Amino acid sequence: MGAKETALSESQEDYLETILALEKENKVARVKDIAERLGVLRGSVSGALKNLGEKGLIHYEPYSFITLTPTGKRLAGEITRRHAIIKDFLEGVLLLNPEKAETNACRMEHAMDKAVVDRLVQFIEYIHDCPRTGPDWIEAFVNYYSKEKPDPEKCRECMAACMARHGAAE
Protein backbone atom coordinates (compact mmCIF):
# COMPACT_ATOMS: atom_id res chain seq x y z
CA MET A 1 0.00 0.00 0.00
CA GLY A 2 1.89 3.00 1.30
CA ALA A 3 5.22 3.65 -0.36
CA LYS A 4 8.13 1.83 1.20
CA GLU A 5 11.38 2.89 2.77
CA THR A 6 12.44 5.91 0.78
CA ALA A 7 14.83 7.82 3.00
CA LEU A 8 13.27 11.02 4.27
CA SER A 9 14.68 14.44 3.53
CA GLU A 10 15.66 16.72 6.40
CA SER A 11 12.63 18.81 5.70
CA GLN A 12 10.33 15.82 5.84
CA GLU A 13 11.89 14.71 9.11
CA ASP A 14 11.24 18.17 10.52
CA TYR A 15 7.59 17.96 9.50
CA LEU A 16 7.16 14.56 11.14
CA GLU A 17 8.86 15.71 14.32
CA THR A 18 6.69 18.81 14.48
CA ILE A 19 3.49 16.91 13.81
CA LEU A 20 4.31 14.47 16.60
CA ALA A 21 4.94 17.30 19.04
CA LEU A 22 1.70 19.02 18.09
CA GLU A 23 -0.24 15.77 18.36
CA LYS A 24 1.03 15.37 21.88
CA GLU A 25 0.10 18.91 22.80
CA ASN A 26 -3.20 19.30 20.97
CA LYS A 27 -4.26 15.74 19.99
CA VAL A 28 -4.02 16.87 16.39
CA ALA A 29 -1.78 18.99 14.17
CA ARG A 30 -3.00 22.01 12.24
CA VAL A 31 -1.37 23.46 9.13
CA LYS A 32 -1.09 26.88 10.70
CA ASP A 33 0.75 25.55 13.76
CA ILE A 34 3.12 23.45 11.70
CA ALA A 35 3.89 26.48 9.57
CA GLU A 36 4.60 28.60 12.62
CA ARG A 37 6.88 26.05 14.25
CA LEU A 38 8.89 25.46 11.11
CA GLY A 39 8.97 29.09 10.08
CA VAL A 40 7.43 28.53 6.66
CA LEU A 41 4.21 29.73 5.04
CA ARG A 42 1.02 27.73 5.19
CA GLY A 43 1.19 27.09 1.48
CA SER A 44 4.51 25.33 1.86
CA VAL A 45 3.02 23.06 4.49
CA SER A 46 0.18 21.89 2.27
CA GLY A 47 2.58 20.60 -0.35
CA ALA A 48 4.74 18.85 2.20
CA LEU A 49 1.73 17.20 3.81
CA LYS A 50 0.44 15.86 0.53
CA ASN A 51 3.85 14.32 0.06
CA LEU A 52 3.95 12.73 3.51
CA GLY A 53 0.42 11.48 2.94
CA GLU A 54 1.46 9.75 -0.28
CA LYS A 55 4.38 8.18 1.58
CA GLY A 56 1.90 6.73 4.06
CA LEU A 57 3.32 8.61 7.02
CA ILE A 58 0.35 10.81 7.86
CA HIS A 59 -3.39 10.71 7.39
CA TYR A 60 -4.02 13.63 5.12
CA GLU A 61 -7.34 14.77 3.72
CA PRO A 62 -7.57 18.34 2.49
CA TYR A 63 -9.10 20.66 5.06
CA SER A 64 -9.07 18.07 7.78
CA PHE A 65 -6.79 17.59 10.76
CA ILE A 66 -3.51 15.77 10.47
CA THR A 67 -2.44 12.71 12.40
CA LEU A 68 0.48 10.35 12.04
CA THR A 69 0.07 6.79 10.77
CA PRO A 70 1.76 4.08 12.83
CA THR A 71 4.77 4.16 10.50
CA GLY A 72 4.90 7.93 10.66
CA LYS A 73 4.65 7.86 14.41
CA ARG A 74 7.49 5.39 14.67
CA LEU A 75 9.74 7.50 12.45
CA ALA A 76 8.77 10.72 14.20
CA GLY A 77 9.56 9.07 17.51
CA GLU A 78 13.00 8.02 16.34
CA ILE A 79 13.82 11.52 15.16
CA THR A 80 12.54 13.06 18.38
CA ARG A 81 14.64 10.63 20.39
CA ARG A 82 17.74 11.53 18.42
CA HIS A 83 17.08 15.17 18.98
CA ALA A 84 16.68 14.73 22.71
CA ILE A 85 19.80 12.61 23.08
CA ILE A 86 21.98 14.94 21.05
CA LYS A 87 20.72 17.94 22.95
CA ASP A 88 21.36 16.14 26.21
CA PHE A 89 24.93 15.46 25.18
CA LEU A 90 25.61 18.99 23.99
CA GLU A 91 24.08 20.54 27.07
CA GLY A 92 24.85 17.96 29.74
CA VAL A 93 28.31 16.84 28.69
CA LEU A 94 29.82 19.50 26.46
CA LEU A 95 28.16 22.07 28.72
CA LEU A 96 26.97 24.28 25.90
CA ASN A 97 24.19 26.69 26.68
CA PRO A 98 20.64 25.45 25.98
CA GLU A 99 20.09 27.63 22.92
CA LYS A 100 23.30 26.52 21.22
CA ALA A 101 22.56 22.93 22.17
CA GLU A 102 19.07 23.20 20.72
CA THR A 103 19.97 24.77 17.37
CA ASN A 104 22.81 22.34 16.79
CA ALA A 105 20.76 19.33 17.85
CA CYS A 106 18.10 20.41 15.34
CA ARG A 107 20.60 20.07 12.54
CA MET A 108 22.61 17.14 13.87
CA GLU A 109 19.57 14.93 14.30
CA HIS A 110 19.38 14.56 10.52
CA ALA A 111 23.03 13.69 10.16
CA MET A 112 23.55 10.95 12.74
CA ASP A 113 22.36 7.43 12.14
CA LYS A 114 20.92 5.09 14.72
CA ALA A 115 24.14 3.25 15.51
CA VAL A 116 25.89 6.49 16.37
CA VAL A 117 23.07 7.82 18.50
CA ASP A 118 22.81 4.50 20.33
CA ARG A 119 26.52 4.55 21.06
CA LEU A 120 26.25 8.13 22.23
CA VAL A 121 23.58 7.08 24.70
CA GLN A 122 25.88 4.40 26.04
CA PHE A 123 28.71 6.88 26.29
CA ILE A 124 26.61 9.30 28.31
CA GLU A 125 25.61 6.45 30.59
CA TYR A 126 29.21 5.37 30.89
CA ILE A 127 30.25 8.81 32.04
CA HIS A 128 27.54 8.79 34.69
CA ASP A 129 28.03 5.20 35.84
CA CYS A 130 31.80 4.88 35.85
CA PRO A 131 33.25 5.70 39.28
CA ARG A 132 36.19 7.40 37.58
CA THR A 133 33.92 9.96 35.98
CA GLY A 134 30.38 10.85 37.12
CA PRO A 135 28.73 14.26 37.54
CA ASP A 136 31.65 15.89 39.34
CA TRP A 137 33.97 14.97 36.50
CA ILE A 138 31.63 16.68 34.06
CA GLU A 139 31.47 19.73 36.30
CA ALA A 140 35.25 19.87 36.42
CA PHE A 141 35.26 20.15 32.63
CA VAL A 142 34.26 23.78 33.11
CA ASN A 143 37.59 24.44 34.81
CA TYR A 144 39.38 22.75 31.98
CA TYR A 145 37.87 24.61 29.06
CA SER A 146 37.61 28.00 30.72
CA LYS A 147 41.27 28.18 31.81
CA GLU A 148 44.33 28.69 29.70
CA LYS A 149 45.91 25.52 31.00
CA PRO A 150 45.08 22.85 33.59
CA ASP A 151 45.78 23.64 37.23
CA PRO A 152 47.83 20.72 38.65
CA GLU A 153 46.81 21.56 42.19
CA LYS A 154 43.12 21.35 41.35
CA CYS A 155 43.77 18.12 39.50
CA ARG A 156 45.35 16.61 42.61
CA GLU A 157 42.43 17.68 44.76
CA CYS A 158 39.92 16.37 42.27
CA MET A 159 41.71 13.05 42.01
CA ALA A 160 41.94 12.75 45.79
CA ALA A 161 38.24 13.47 46.20
CA CYS A 162 37.41 10.82 43.65
CA MET A 163 39.66 8.27 45.36
CA ALA A 164 38.14 9.09 48.73
CA ARG A 165 34.66 8.49 47.36
CA HIS A 166 35.56 5.20 45.71
CA GLY A 167 38.39 3.96 47.92
CA ALA A 168 37.37 0.81 49.76
CA ALA A 169 33.63 0.26 50.10
CA GLU A 170 31.40 1.55 47.34
Added chain:
Amino acid sequence: MGAKETALSESQEDYLETILALEKENKVARVKDIAERLGVLRGSVSGALKNLGEKGLIHYEPYSFITLTPTGKRLAGEITRRHAIIKDFLEGVLLLNPEKAETNACRMEHAMDKAVVDRLVQFIEYIHDCPRTGPDWIEAFVNYYSKEKPDPEKCRECMAACMARHGAAE
Protein backbone atom coordinates in the same frame (compact mmCIF):
# COMPACT_ATOMS: atom_id res chain seq x y z
CA MET B 1 34.04 42.29 -5.48
CA GLY B 2 33.24 38.70 -4.58
CA ALA B 3 29.86 38.10 -3.03
CA LYS B 4 29.77 38.30 0.75
CA GLU B 5 28.91 35.87 3.49
CA THR B 6 26.00 33.90 2.12
CA ALA B 7 25.91 30.69 4.11
CA LEU B 8 27.03 27.76 2.01
CA SER B 9 24.82 24.79 1.25
CA GLU B 10 25.95 21.33 2.26
CA SER B 11 26.66 20.57 -1.33
CA GLN B 12 28.83 23.65 -1.72
CA GLU B 13 30.74 22.77 1.43
CA ASP B 14 31.39 19.32 0.00
CA TYR B 15 32.76 20.83 -3.19
CA LEU B 16 35.09 23.14 -1.29
CA GLU B 17 36.32 20.34 0.91
CA THR B 18 36.97 18.11 -2.07
CA ILE B 19 38.75 20.83 -4.01
CA LEU B 20 41.04 21.48 -1.06
CA ALA B 21 41.88 17.79 -0.75
CA LEU B 22 42.63 17.53 -4.47
CA GLU B 23 44.72 20.68 -4.41
CA LYS B 24 46.83 19.15 -1.69
CA GLU B 25 47.23 15.91 -3.58
CA ASN B 26 47.63 17.20 -7.13
CA LYS B 27 48.32 20.93 -6.80
CA VAL B 28 45.11 21.52 -8.69
CA ALA B 29 41.58 20.11 -8.88
CA ARG B 30 40.06 18.68 -12.02
CA VAL B 31 36.34 18.42 -12.78
CA LYS B 32 36.59 14.71 -13.39
CA ASP B 33 38.22 14.04 -10.02
CA ILE B 34 35.76 16.21 -8.14
CA ALA B 35 32.92 14.35 -9.84
CA GLU B 36 34.38 10.99 -8.88
CA ARG B 37 34.94 11.92 -5.24
CA LEU B 38 31.47 13.33 -4.81
CA GLY B 39 29.76 10.64 -6.82
CA VAL B 40 28.12 13.02 -9.28
CA LEU B 41 28.42 13.49 -13.04
CA ARG B 42 30.86 15.91 -14.56
CA GLY B 43 28.03 18.10 -15.77
CA SER B 44 26.84 18.64 -12.24
CA VAL B 45 30.30 19.78 -11.23
CA SER B 46 30.50 22.47 -13.89
CA GLY B 47 27.36 24.15 -12.61
CA ALA B 48 28.50 24.00 -9.02
CA LEU B 49 31.91 25.44 -9.90
CA LYS B 50 30.41 28.38 -11.77
CA ASN B 51 28.42 29.06 -8.63
CA LEU B 52 31.45 28.88 -6.32
CA GLY B 53 33.34 31.08 -8.74
CA GLU B 54 30.64 33.74 -8.59
CA LYS B 55 30.78 33.56 -4.80
CA GLY B 56 34.49 34.32 -4.99
CA LEU B 57 35.53 31.02 -3.42
CA ILE B 58 37.39 29.49 -6.35
CA HIS B 59 39.20 30.69 -9.43
CA TYR B 60 37.11 29.32 -12.22
CA GLU B 61 37.69 29.76 -15.92
CA PRO B 62 36.01 27.28 -18.25
CA TYR B 63 38.36 24.50 -19.33
CA SER B 64 41.08 25.55 -16.95
CA PHE B 65 42.19 24.09 -13.65
CA ILE B 66 40.48 24.98 -10.42
CA THR B 67 42.09 26.52 -7.36
CA LEU B 68 40.68 27.99 -4.19
CA THR B 69 40.78 31.72 -3.49
CA PRO B 70 42.05 32.73 -0.04
CA THR B 71 38.47 32.96 1.23
CA GLY B 72 37.63 29.61 -0.29
CA LYS B 73 40.71 28.07 1.20
CA ARG B 74 39.85 29.38 4.63
CA LEU B 75 36.31 28.01 4.45
CA ALA B 76 37.47 24.69 3.04
CA GLY B 77 39.98 24.43 5.84
CA GLU B 78 37.34 25.03 8.47
CA ILE B 79 35.11 22.34 7.02
CA THR B 80 37.99 19.90 6.75
CA ARG B 81 38.93 20.59 10.35
CA ARG B 82 35.38 19.93 11.49
CA HIS B 83 35.32 16.71 9.59
CA ALA B 84 38.58 15.51 11.11
CA ILE B 85 37.56 16.42 14.65
CA ILE B 86 34.17 14.79 14.41
CA LYS B 87 35.64 11.66 12.91
CA ASP B 88 38.24 11.59 15.65
CA PHE B 89 35.54 11.77 18.28
CA LEU B 90 33.37 9.11 16.71
CA GLU B 91 36.28 6.76 16.17
CA GLY B 92 38.55 7.58 19.09
CA VAL B 93 36.00 8.20 21.83
CA LEU B 94 32.75 6.54 20.84
CA LEU B 95 34.83 3.72 19.37
CA LEU B 96 32.79 3.36 16.23
CA ASN B 97 34.43 1.62 13.31
CA PRO B 98 36.23 3.85 10.82
CA GLU B 99 33.64 3.50 8.07
CA LYS B 100 30.73 4.42 10.31
CA ALA B 101 32.77 7.28 11.76
CA GLU B 102 33.59 8.55 8.30
CA THR B 103 30.09 8.46 6.82
CA ASN B 104 28.58 10.13 9.87
CA ALA B 105 31.32 12.75 10.10
CA CYS B 106 30.65 13.58 6.44
CA ARG B 107 27.10 14.51 7.30
CA MET B 108 27.68 15.96 10.75
CA GLU B 109 30.31 18.41 9.57
CA HIS B 110 27.57 20.47 7.93
CA ALA B 111 25.40 20.50 11.01
CA MET B 112 27.75 21.57 13.78
CA ASP B 113 28.84 25.15 14.18
CA LYS B 114 32.25 26.36 15.24
CA ALA B 115 31.44 26.81 18.92
CA VAL B 116 30.32 23.21 19.20
CA VAL B 117 33.29 21.80 17.34
CA ASP B 118 35.66 23.90 19.43
CA ARG B 119 34.08 22.62 22.61
CA LEU B 120 34.28 19.08 21.31
CA VAL B 121 38.00 19.53 20.78
CA GLN B 122 38.36 20.66 24.38
CA PHE B 123 36.32 17.73 25.56
CA ILE B 124 38.53 15.25 23.72
CA GLU B 125 41.58 16.92 25.21
CA TYR B 126 39.98 16.84 28.64
CA ILE B 127 39.45 13.11 28.40
CA HIS B 128 43.08 12.59 27.48
CA ASP B 129 44.58 15.04 29.97
CA CYS B 130 42.48 14.40 33.05
CA PRO B 131 44.11 11.78 35.30
CA ARG B 132 40.67 10.38 36.08
CA THR B 133 40.12 9.45 32.46
CA GLY B 134 42.84 9.04 29.81
CA PRO B 135 43.28 6.31 27.18
CA ASP B 136 42.60 3.39 29.51
CA TRP B 137 39.27 4.91 30.49
CA ILE B 138 38.31 5.10 26.83
CA GLU B 139 39.41 1.50 26.31
CA ALA B 140 37.28 0.42 29.25
CA PHE B 141 34.25 1.89 27.48
CA VAL B 142 34.31 -1.20 25.27
CA ASN B 143 33.56 -3.35 28.30
CA TYR B 144 30.73 -1.05 29.21
CA TYR B 145 28.87 -0.97 25.94
CA SER B 146 29.48 -4.59 24.95
CA LYS B 147 28.19 -6.13 28.18
CA GLU B 148 24.67 -6.39 29.43
CA LYS B 149 25.52 -4.64 32.65
CA PRO B 150 28.66 -3.30 34.33
CA ASP B 151 30.93 -5.78 36.09
CA PRO B 152 31.55 -4.42 39.64
CA GLU B 153 34.71 -6.47 39.97
CA LYS B 154 36.21 -5.01 36.83
CA CYS B 155 35.18 -1.57 38.00
CA ARG B 156 37.08 -2.04 41.25
CA GLU B 157 40.18 -3.22 39.44
CA CYS B 158 40.00 -0.37 36.99
CA MET B 159 39.56 2.16 39.76
CA ALA B 160 42.46 0.66 41.74
CA ALA B 161 44.74 0.77 38.72
CA CYS B 162 43.86 4.39 38.15
CA MET B 163 44.51 5.27 41.79
CA ALA B 164 47.81 3.42 41.71
CA ARG B 165 48.90 5.42 38.67
CA HIS B 166 47.88 8.77 40.11
CA GLY B 167 48.26 8.14 43.82
CA ALA B 168 51.04 10.28 45.23
CA ALA B 169 53.57 11.50 42.71
CA GLU B 170 52.40 12.12 39.20
Added chain:
DNA sequence: ATATAATGTTTGGTGTATCAAACATTCACA
Protein backbone atom coordinates in the same frame (compact mmCIF):
# COMPACT_ATOMS: atom_id res chain seq x y z
C1' DA C 1 49.73 17.26 -37.59
C1' DT C 2 45.71 15.14 -36.99
C1' DA C 3 42.38 11.60 -35.47
C1' DT C 4 40.73 9.90 -31.33
C1' DA C 5 40.19 9.63 -26.49
C1' DA C 6 39.62 12.11 -22.44
C1' DT C 7 37.85 15.82 -20.25
C1' DG C 8 34.77 19.79 -19.63
C1' DT C 9 30.35 22.40 -20.74
C1' DT C 10 25.69 23.15 -21.98
C1' DT C 11 20.95 22.12 -22.46
C1' DG C 12 16.65 20.34 -21.14
C1' DG C 13 14.38 17.78 -17.80
C1' DT C 14 13.24 15.99 -12.84
C1' DG C 15 12.38 16.50 -7.96
C1' DT C 16 12.51 19.13 -3.76
C1' DA C 17 11.52 23.16 -1.11
C1' DT C 18 10.32 27.43 -0.66
C1' DC C 19 7.49 32.17 -1.27
C1' DA C 20 3.70 35.35 -2.71
C1' DA C 21 -0.60 35.88 -3.67
C1' DA C 22 -5.02 34.42 -5.44
C1' DC C 23 -8.46 31.37 -4.25
C1' DA C 24 -11.45 27.99 -1.43
C1' DT C 25 -13.29 26.26 2.67
C1' DT C 26 -14.47 26.16 7.36
C1' DC C 27 -15.35 28.30 11.74
C1' DA C 28 -17.35 31.38 14.96
C1' DC C 29 -20.55 34.56 16.38
C1' DA C 30 -23.91 37.79 16.01
Added chain:
DNA sequence: TGTGAATGTTTGATACACCAAACATTATAT
Protein backbone atom coordinates in the same frame (compact mmCIF):
# COMPACT_ATOMS: atom_id res chain seq x y z
C1' DT D 1 -28.24 31.25 9.32
C1' DG D 2 -25.32 34.15 6.97
C1' DT D 3 -21.13 36.83 6.88
C1' DG D 4 -16.42 38.03 7.96
C1' DA D 5 -12.24 36.16 9.86
C1' DA D 6 -9.33 32.42 10.20
C1' DT D 7 -7.48 28.67 8.15
C1' DG D 8 -6.15 25.72 4.28
C1' DT D 9 -5.07 25.07 -0.81
C1' DT D 10 -3.49 26.09 -5.31
C1' DT D 11 -0.85 28.35 -8.76
C1' DG D 12 3.13 30.38 -10.75
C1' DA D 13 7.65 31.70 -9.72
C1' DT D 14 12.55 31.09 -7.93
C1' DA D 15 16.48 28.48 -6.50
C1' DC D 16 19.13 24.42 -5.78
C1' DA D 17 21.03 20.08 -7.09
C1' DC D 18 21.14 16.57 -9.79
C1' DC D 19 21.01 13.44 -14.37
C1' DA D 20 21.33 12.25 -19.36
C1' DA D 21 22.99 13.25 -23.37
C1' DA D 22 24.49 16.37 -26.92
C1' DC D 23 28.14 19.24 -27.73
C1' DA D 24 32.88 21.64 -27.30
C1' DT D 25 37.54 21.70 -26.13
C1' DT D 26 41.92 19.89 -24.91
C1' DA D 27 45.28 16.18 -24.61
C1' DT D 28 47.54 12.06 -26.50
C1' DA D 29 49.54 9.13 -29.32
C1' DT D 30 51.14 7.79 -33.52
